[in-house]
Amino acid sequence: MSFRIEPFTDEYTLYLRDESRLTGAADFICFPTCEDDVQEALAFARTHGLCVTTQGGRTGLAAGCVPRGGLILNLSRIDRILSVETEGDTVLLRVQPGVLLVNLRKYVASLRREYGPLFFPPDPTETTASIGGMTACNASGARTYAYGAMRRHVEGLRMILADGRTVSLRRGQQKADGRRLHLRCDDGSVLDATLPSYRMPAVKNASGYYIEENMDAVDLFVGSDGTLGVVTEALLRLTDLPAEIWETGCLFRTERDALDFTDMLRRSCGRLASIEYFDAGALQVLKNRKARDRALRGITDVPDDATSLIFAEIHAPSKDEAFDELRKLTSCLKACGGDPDRTWFGWNPAGIVRFKDFRHAVPESVNLLIDERRKTDPAVTKLGTDMSVEDRDLRRVFAMYREGLAETGLQSATWGHIGNNHVHVNILPRNMDDYRRGKQLYAGWAQQVSAMGGAVSAEHGVGKLKAAFLETMYGPAAIEEMRALKRAFDPRFLLDPGNLFVV
Numbered sequence: 130m131s132f133r134i135e136p137f138t139d140e141y142t143l144y145l146r147d148e149s150r151l152t153g154a155a156d157f158i159c160f161p162t163c164e165d166d167v168q169e170a171l172a173f174a175r176t177h178g179l180c181v182t183t184q185g186g187r188t189g190l191a192a193g194c195v196p197r198g199g200l201i202l203n204l205s206r207i208d209r210i211l212s213v214e215t216e217g218d219t220v221l222l223r224v225q226p227g228v229l230l231v232n233l234r235k236y237v238a239s240l241r242r243e244y245g246p247l248f249f250p251p252d253p254t255e256t257t258a259s260i261g262g263m264t265a266c267n268a269s270g271a272r273t274y275a276y277g278a279m280r281r282h283v284e285g286l287r288m289i290l291a292d293g294r295t296v297s298l299r300r301g302q303q304k305a306d307g308r309r310l311h312l313r314c315d316d317g318s319v320l321d322a323t324l325p326s327y328r329m330p331a332v333k334n335a336s337g338y339y340i341e342e343n344m345d346a347v348d349l350f351v352g353s354d355g356t357l358g359v360v361t362e363a364l365l366r367l368t369d370l371p372a373e374i375w376e377t378g379c380l381f382r383t384e385r386d387a388l389d390f391t392d393m394l395r396r397s398c399g400r401l402a403s404i405e406y407f408d409a410g411a412l413q414v415l416k417n418r419k420a421r422d423r424a425l426r427g428i429t430d431v432p433d434d435a436t437s438l439i440f441a442e443i444h445a446p447s448k449d450e451a452f453d454e455l456r457k458l459t460s461c462l463k464a465c466g467g468d469p470d471r472t473w474f475g476w477n478p479a480g481i482v483r484f485k486d487f488r489h490a491v492p493e494s495v496n497l498l499i500d501e502r503r504k505t506d507p508a509v510t511k512l513g514t515d516m517s518v519e520d521r522d523l524r525r526v527f528a529m530y531r532e533g534l535a536e537t538g539l540q541s542a543t544w545g546h547i548g549n550n551h552v553h554v555n556i557l558p559r560n561m562d563d564y565r566r567g568k569q570l571y572a573g574w575a576q577q578v579s580a581m582g583g584a585v586s587a588e589h590g591v592g593k594l595k596a597a598f599l600e601t602m603y604g605p606a607a608i609e610e611m612r613a614l615k616r617a618f619d620p621r622f623l624l625d626p627g628n629l630f631v632v
């Protein structure tokens with residue numbers, strides 16, 4: 130079937146939103162199946178002065194792919210795995226942007242016979258995320274604690290810029306000169322840009338453009354929220370799968386014990402891939418949903434007296450080393466008031482699935498709760514934070530969250546990547562009044578986290594929902610520098626308008 134750019138109709142309503150539940154508007158929509166189609170769509174947009182919103186799996190939580198009018202460029206049908214390449218001992222996969230994480234994983238598993246056991250570490254929980262979207266958000270997830278975010282696993286990119294020029298990048302081949310970038314495009318032309326002068330915070334971060342002196346051009350595009358170009362190909366580095374992957378679920382009676390445990394694990398255990406947290410609010414929302422939803426029957430029950438749960442995943446090269454790590458973990462657990470006899474274990478793929486199902490069921494239950502509330506108040510959405518701080522500020526940031534929630538009486542559910550001092554506090558408004566107060570509370574937290582030297586988005590990207598917080602974090606002068614960088618790539622601000630910058 131030939132490529133078509135269609136006027137937007139109700140048939141496509143689904144494509145006006147992502148998992149943030151924010152809804153946008155569009156005039157046209159298209160589903161390219163190759164790079165030429167993407168070129169045609171961008172040329173159409175330029176000719177008609179339309180802005181373009183790029184979409185992948187639409188699992189984003191920051192409304193990055195929610196359109197603001199113009200053309201929706203949905204890349205879900207450019208979804209082929211192109212080739213397997215090797216470089217020394219490293220195995221690389223060249224893929225198109227619409228490849229979903231779930232399909233990438235299946236393919237990587239199928240390489241076992243030829244290349245040995247491998248995996249792709251970025252794990253944004255939602256496996257219908259696409260590689261293009263994960264690249265644009267610098268997605269991460271639980272295993273980022275040991276393996277880093279998407280950036281660390283992207284070896285090359287092919288991009289189409291707003292004016293139609295293509296750029297083929299391989300890590301190490303195009304670097305900035307200090308804070309000046311002279312980007313060589315495939316047609317031999319050079320795009321000159323000045324990189325902003327701010328310094329990146331020393332925390333897990335997906336807030337605005339990644340900037341460093343003499344940086345690699347690949348790193349500028351990873352995490353750029355779709356504002357600098359369209360990813361049409363990515364070269365991904367695969368990692369050796371550890372021989373032993375064990376999962377533990379540790380229950381605590383108080384949040385303070387769970388925070389102490391996190392600190393002790395970080396000091397004592399060197400083979401942990403992730404340290405994940407679920408608070409009492411999150412456990413309660415899941416429990417309520419489970420009581421009503423037969424689909425969740427298989428999700429593990431949490432005893433009533435447990436108010437905090439920590440999952441810690443061990444990756445080790447042998448059983449002996451995994452046992453050694455488990456011994457260290459158990460002594461941390463005992464020291465922090467935990468009970469090894471009540472701890473959940475999983476040491477094979479079947480056992481580990483129950484942890485994954487649990488982890489996925491928590492945000493899903495929260496989203497369903499909010500969907501119910503939206504029936505009476507359609508403008509209500511969950512207010513999910515995505516902020517990170519340095520290790521030294523873990524307790525301080527928790528005290529800030531608890532104080533704010535207690536003062537306002539707002540309902541919340543908190544979970545996430547506590548090993549990186551990065552939890553998602555989800556304020557769950559019951560009505561529009563709660564929603565307004567929740568937004569104020571969140572804005573205050575963003576100010577305090579910025580003052581601590583933290584990040585306002587650690588993994589979901591800034592999208593449209595956190596554009597104001599980006600200014601809180603870096604200040605107006607830095608935002609102007611980011612705008613100037615955007616202008617060098619996209620003078621008419623056609624790509625992903627509303628992302629990063631308040632318009």
Ligand SMILES: Cc1cc2nc3c(=O)[nH]c(=O)nc-3n(C[C@H](O)[C@H](O)[C@H](O)COP(=O)(O)OP(=O)(O)OC[C@H]3O[C@@H](n4cnc5c(N)ncnc54)[C@H](O)[C@@H]3O)c2cc1C
Nearest residue numbers: 185186187188189193253259261262263265268269355360
């Ligand atoms: C239940 C649940 C749990 C989640 N947990 C995590 C988590 O733990 N960690 C985490 O990091 N994320 C998490 N997410 C968020 C989400 O999965 C990630 O943000 C993911 O990276 C988005 O990928 P996507 O393909 O859905 O992108 P989309 O939502 O379609 O788009 C996201 C952004 O990327 C841009 N984009 C998409 N494709 C391209 C392209 N080819 N070129 C340029 N720009 C593009 C879009 O314009 C938009 O700005 C979770 C989501 C859900 C629903």
